[in-house]
Amino acid sequence: MIEASCHCGAIRLELAERPDVLKSCNCSICRRIGGPWVYYHPKQVKFTKGAGETVAYIQGDRTLAMHHCPTCGCVTHWESTDPHNADRMGINSGLIDPVELKGLPLRHFDGADTWTYLD
Ligand SMILES: [Zn+2]
Numbered sequence: 001m002i003e004a005s006c007h008c009g010a011i012r013l014e015l016a017e018r019p020d021v022l023k024s025c026n027c028s029i030c031r032r033i034g035g036p037w038v039y040y041h042p043k044q045v046k047f048t049k050g051a052g053e054t055v056a057y058i059q060g061d062r063t064l065a066m067h068h069c070p071t072c073g074c075v076t077h078w079e080s081t082d083p084h085n086a087d088r089m090g091i092n093s094g095l096i097d098p099v100e101l102k103g104l105p106l107r108h109f110d111g112a113d114t115w116t117y118l119d
Contacts, residue, residue, distance in 0.1 A: 012050060040091060
């Protein structure tokens with residue numbers, strides 16, 4: 001189990017397992033937010049504090065809701081707005097203690113253009 005929290009601690013998550021890869025994306029929103037992301041099935045993610053208190057930003061094609069903490073502004077996660085595509089969510093790896101992520105590969109995804117990996 002891995003813990004994650006926003007800067008002010010209002011939002012706290014427990015992740016069922018250590019991720020196996022960090023994914024950096026250059027799409028219009030990820031390049032602004034940073035990341036990189038780690039991915040989980042929503043059942044592997046438990047909000048231990050602040051469940052339902054994050055603020056969602058839904059952009060353009062409305063397929064994803066990008067959530068942030070209303071107090072400190074940290075982007076916490078994204079989730080699909082499509083119930084048929086709801087088996088994956090992204091967690092901002094910046095919320096996790098870097099010690100937990102040490103040694104993980106960082107992959108660069110070209111979400112801005114080709115939707116392929118650049119590395
Ligand atoms: Zn916060």
